[in-house]
Amino acid sequence: MIKTLINALHKIESGMLALILFLLIVLAAYQVAARNFFDSGLLWGDGFVRVAVLWVTLIGAMVASRSDDHIRMDVVSRYLPDGFRRLAQRLTALFTAVICGLFAWHSLTFIGFEYEDGTLAFGAIPAWVCELIMPFGFTVMGLRYVLHMISPPPLEPPDFGLEESDSRREAKS
Numbered sequence: 001m002i003k004t005l006i007n008a009l010h011k012i013e014s015g016m017l018a019l020i021l022f023l024l025i026v027l028a029a030y031q032v033a034a035r036n037f038f039d040s041g042l043l044w045g046d047g048f049v050r051v052a053v054l055w056v057t058l059i060g061a062m063v064a065s066r067s068d069d070h071i072r073m074d075v076v077s078r079y080l081p082d083g084f085r086r087l088a089q090r091l092t093a094l095f096t097a098v099i100c101g102l103f104a105w106h107s108l109t110f111i112g113f114e115y116e117d118g119t120l121a122f123g124a125i126p127a128w129v130c131e132l133i134m135p136f137g138f139t140v141m142g143l144r145y146v147l148h149m150i151s152p153p154p155l156e157p158p159d160f161g162l163e164e165s166d167s168r169r170e171a172k173s
Helices: 002-038 045-065 082-117 133-150 166-172
Strands: 120-122
Touching: 002 045, 045 120, 045 133, 082 133
Parallel strands: none
Antiparallel strands: none
16 A cells, blocks of 8 residues: 555656656757747746756656665765665765755745745746745655665665776677
């Protein structure tokens, strides 16, 4: 039951990401073509593209946080024994969850300021409505990293970069 719900939420998340990315690409291409060939464009187009970039970024980060697939700089952890790697993985997840929580909190404060100011994002759409993805996205990512801290994803074998690439092997033979 829970697994089915989680899979459904993952599909919704991935579907939203694909749809918004598609709209972003189509609208940005239309705006460029309309400006270059017809000296026109949609008045709200640039504002929508900016908002879509924000949404694609945060939904993409949420998708990456499902299985802890964010870009990382782990110079030290690959050389640690498995027990210490697991501890480092948990501490990193805790740190990430705390940072996401701080971002969620402060983005909510920012949205409150935007609401008070009455800033418009594009057309008659208030900026604060478009920015709601920030506290939502960071909260989802923070909760996922709390779960990664409790039950970390499986450890990948360390990659020391010593294996020969296919092209180097072929060049030798």
